Amino acid sequence: MIYHLALRSHWLEARRTGRYPWSTLGRTVEQEGFVHLSSDAQWPVVRAAFYRGVTEPLVLLHVDASLLADPLVVEVGNPATGETFPHLYGPLPVEAVVDTTELVPPHG
Incomplete structure (x- = not known):
């Protein structure tokens, strides 16, 4: 299993249209070239680093x-540490999303 953080409004729109065009926060697959994905251990770190100020539900x-x-291509995402991240070079098919978890906004 791999994971992707999404704005709830983007996910609801994708379920309605059958198309999820987002790569990461504020950037489409077309703009970025791939979809940013994470392992089970990585997504909380990605959320803290890049989605900290997001007030919309995730x-x-x-x-x-x-x-x-x-x-799905695993590539070095941080040259300083050598940490790798899975990237999807194409759109994320709605039918490949087998479950979702509503994320509670962090406190503080």
């Missing part, structure tokens, strides 16, 4: 990699 998308039509 949803954690649980993605079954076996249901992806486009290749």
Whole structure:
């Protein structure tokens, strides 16, 4: 299982239209070139680093990699540490999202 953080409004729109065009916060797949994904251990760190000021509700998308039509590529996301991240070079199919978790806004 891999994960993607989404604004709840974007996910609801994707379920309605059947298309999820987002790569990361404020950037589409077309702009970024791929969808940013995370492992189970990475998504909380990504949320803290990049989604800290987001006040809109977030949803954690649980993605079954076996249901992806486009290749999942693991690449170095942080050259300083060598940490790798999964990237999807193509749109995220709505049907590859097998579960979701509503995320409670952090306090403080």
